[in-house]
């Protein structure tokens with residue numbers, strides 16, 4: 001998985017800006033017997049690399065993830081908005097602060113526009129069991145000025 005993410009990141013770095021109207025390829029963030037997470041960048045300007053080291057149906061409170069991106073914007077502050085849908089119905093929306101001026105949770109907080117981030121490590125998340133089904137997730141990372149840093153739509157398949 002590590003090699004894959006590194007390869008993806010290199011490829012992201014080499015992709016021309018202003019990719020046009022074509023959709024970005026669908027990536028597999030993780031795949032296990034009972035759980036599969038696929039995602040696609042919905043930022044017209046760039047793709048990014050993301051993977052989860054293990055993909056258990058019973059999500060552990062500490063997941064190890066890998067994330068690589070080139071910053072379109074500085075991230076003195078960074079927030080994540082998540083919208084979860086099942087069969088077209090909105091189930092859950094939440095917003096989560098990742099970098100705050102007084103509470104930078106990660107080493108990459110405060111990085112500037114144009115810099116590259118590669119994070120491999122744990123994230124705190126609520127541990128829970130994902131009920132069987134197919135879910136659509138919209139994710140948006142944005143900074144202190146509400147400028148988009150990354151955007152993705154994902155599909156979660158849980159058997």
Ligand SMILES: *[C@@H]1O[C@H](CO)[C@@H](O)[C@H](O)[C@H]1NC(C)=O
Pocket residue numbers: 026038039040153154155
């Ligand atoms: C992302 O959204 C597009 C357009 O709605 C859809 O065709 C695609 O399957 C979605 N990708 C994933 C990985 O959910």
Ligand SMILES: *[C@@H]1O[C@H](CO)[C@@H](O)[C@H](O)[C@H]1NC(C)=O
Pocket residue numbers: 083090091092093
């Ligand atoms: C989530 O946000 C969308 C768009 O703002 C809204 O239409 C939807 O009702 C919200 N869903 C929930 C469960 O709050």
